[in-house]
Amino acid sequence: MVAVAIIGAGPRGISITERIAAYLNQTESRDPLTLHVIDDVQVGAGRVWDTRQTHTLCMNTLAGAVTLFTEPGATVTAPVFEGPTMYEWIQLLRGDGDEVSETKHSLFQAHPPTPLDQFVTEIRSTRPESNPSRALYGEYLRWVWKVARAQLPAAVSIIEHHTHAVSISAEETSDAITLSDGTCIHADATVLASGWVLPKLTPAQHEFATSGLVYIPPNNPVEQEVSRIRPGERVLVRGLGMGFFDLMALTTLERGGRFVPDQSERSGLRYEAAGDEPVFVVTSGRGYPYLPKSEYHSLPPKADLTRLQQAIAAHHVPDGSGELSFSNDLWPALVRDAYTEYYRTLARVRPAALHVPLVDLLGAIDTADIEAHATPYNIVPISVALTQTLADMTSEPFRMEQYVDPLNATDTLSLTTLNQQVTESMARDIAQAVAARNAPVKAALWAISAARKPVAIATENGRGRREPALRQYMAFGQMVGSGPPLFRTRELLALADAGYVTFLGPNPAIEIQRDTHGVATAFHATSQSRTVTATTLVDAFLPNPDITQPADELTQSLVRNGRIRPFATDGVETSSPETDAATRRTVHPDGTLDPRLHIVGIPTGRQWADTTISPMPGTDPRMLQETDQTARSLLAQAGVLSPAAR
Secondary structure (H helix, E strand, C coil): CEEEEEECCCHHHHHHHHHHHHHHHCCCCCCCEEEEEECCCCCCCCCCCCCCCCCCCECCCCHHHCCCCCCCCCCCCCCCCCCCCHHHHHHHHHCCCCCCCHHHHHHHHHCCCCCCHHHHHHHHHCCCCCCCEHHHHHHHHHHHHHHHHHHCCCCEEEEEECCCEEEEEECCCCEEEEECCCCEEEECEEEECCCCCCECCCHHHHHHHCCCCEEECCCCHHHCCHHHCCCCCEEEEECCCHHHHHHHHHCCHHHCCEEEECCCCCCCEEEECCCCCCEEEEEECCCCCCCCCCCCCCCCCCCCCHHHHHHHHHCCCCCCCCCECHHHHHHHHHHHHHHHHHHHHHHHHCHHHECCCHHHHHHHHHHCCHHHHCCCCCCHHHHHHHHHHCHHHECCCCCCHHHHCCCCCCCCCCHHHHHHHHHHHHHHHHHHHHHHHHCHHHHHHHHHHHCHHHHHHHHCCCCECCCHHHHHHHHHHHHHHCCCCHHHHHHHHHHHHCCCEEEEEECCEEEEEECCCCCEEEEEEEECCEEEEECEEEECCCCCCCCCCECCHHHHHHHHCCCCCEEEECCEEEEEECECCCCCEEECCCCCEEEEEEECCHHHCCCCCCCCCCCCCCCCCHHHHHHHHHHHHHHHHCCCCCHHHC
16 A cells, blocks of 8 residues: 655644645545654644643744635645634634634534633633734644544545654665654655754753753753752853743743733833742843834734845846855845835834935935945944934934844943843833834834845745855844744843843853862853853753754664755755755755655755744745645655646
8 A cells, every 4th residue: 555654743744634635635546545644742733832731831923823724826736725824713713703714614613623621711812913822823733633634535544653753764665664662664755844853962062961060951942851940049041032931931930920010110010939930141142132022913014125025036046056145135125125114114103303304315225335335244234334324314313233233342341231231122122012013123123024034035945155144134033023922021021120030141151160079060151251150051942953963863864874965055065954846855965866755844944945934824835835845746756646647
């Protein structure tokens, strides 16, 4: 019997299953097919969205901005299969889905979800702009999995293997997949949809882990050993993105602490301690926390990226050519878009801040010779040049460079002075997030954030040069656009004001402090002129998967057996496996395509764009394009599709 294996049963595994059903249902073939679904965690939800986790941890995506169903007009080959977005599904759960289409309503009625009594309060209060708990999103995913399974033709047998794959060996016409329970299954086509696969610890991290001190390495926050953090102890944390905000919630709210509304506090909250929380010293490469998302009380507005889109259209280059320069070809246009968004908003909310008519200022943005300041090494010079050009035209100039490097020139500041500066800036961040559409800075930074997808697509698969400026921009865009919900930033500021969080600064150097006998006594962290010690270190971030430094047995077997090679750009190998654009089949070290093996999603992020973004309604999501073409290739390589259908 023909068999297809899907390794990983999170969102991509679900979508591939649904796309397989869509292809099979449009063919006349009713030949038997076995679908092996392999995952050692909760099928459908995966690790990140496990429905059994605490409801304290929330999505960084809005309820109305995520789906797992294709939509009319989508760039897919198999027929579109419409289903509710997460928010529409919640509406249907609570019985107020009158505005949900009949097609989606009927699908919901045909596949009623299991009772969700533990989510009653959350379901009742959720709005399109809410950040749902990860557990509730997991329930949505498991419902979609139920629906996807039901779409498979009767000739398809689906087998769930609640274990993990440890190796894949190529046989003459199939893959032999060995599972951790000793089972060996055979597949005529295989896809890895495994999400975040952690690489080996770095030499420094390995030293930390074997020092005898408490070191908590990078991982999914709910899988980190947070219980090792003792009440009242000083804990050093690396990372100020979403991993840190999760850690913060797990060691305060989950330990009985409370954030109480208090308008006398600059955060709007007062922290009431339970007595079990630690004291954090936090640091990162930039040293400043990710900015909070704006509180629009609706889904976010669409950023105007006219100039960037024109620049992308004017600089279309072949895959692998390395001809596109982000710093020269795209960044000047994007800076102009961001500054335009700033001054349009400023003219609307505080017109007196402009010393010239808006049309003249916008004209100056377009005519300024900022291209002369382009460099592949730094995004700041262009923004500085434009700020200086416009300086006499406004009393409130936009200084983008302050947000690129928010702790610039803090080298000599004491710990106390630095924390005054950071917390004052955070209070301004909160005020701007509250102002939302009426905040010029937020309008500009939203353009910077929204541009990440088109820039990534324009430069993917070796089209763009390997420029430090591109990496700097992507990190900048992530910081200003992928930060926490506003309430998390309020909580962080409340903790800082209560003495539970101290900011150390940027670019930390961490060493192990030892006594005269060589016994480790503490972690010693230095940032510029500031130093601290702590007996516990937490890495609150997720490193990118890296096939050149694989920690898992499965990736090691693929490298060992010559089934994958690193994607290279400008002759330099990356951490991602190379895959074929049309099929997502892997590429062997000799450049040939693997006959059966496919890899999708996050591990391929150095080659393909948008691998970490959940599918958003109305955007023709790249993830669903990928799962559609992968499903098609799986069936074709397994010989299930007729030649005409391939």
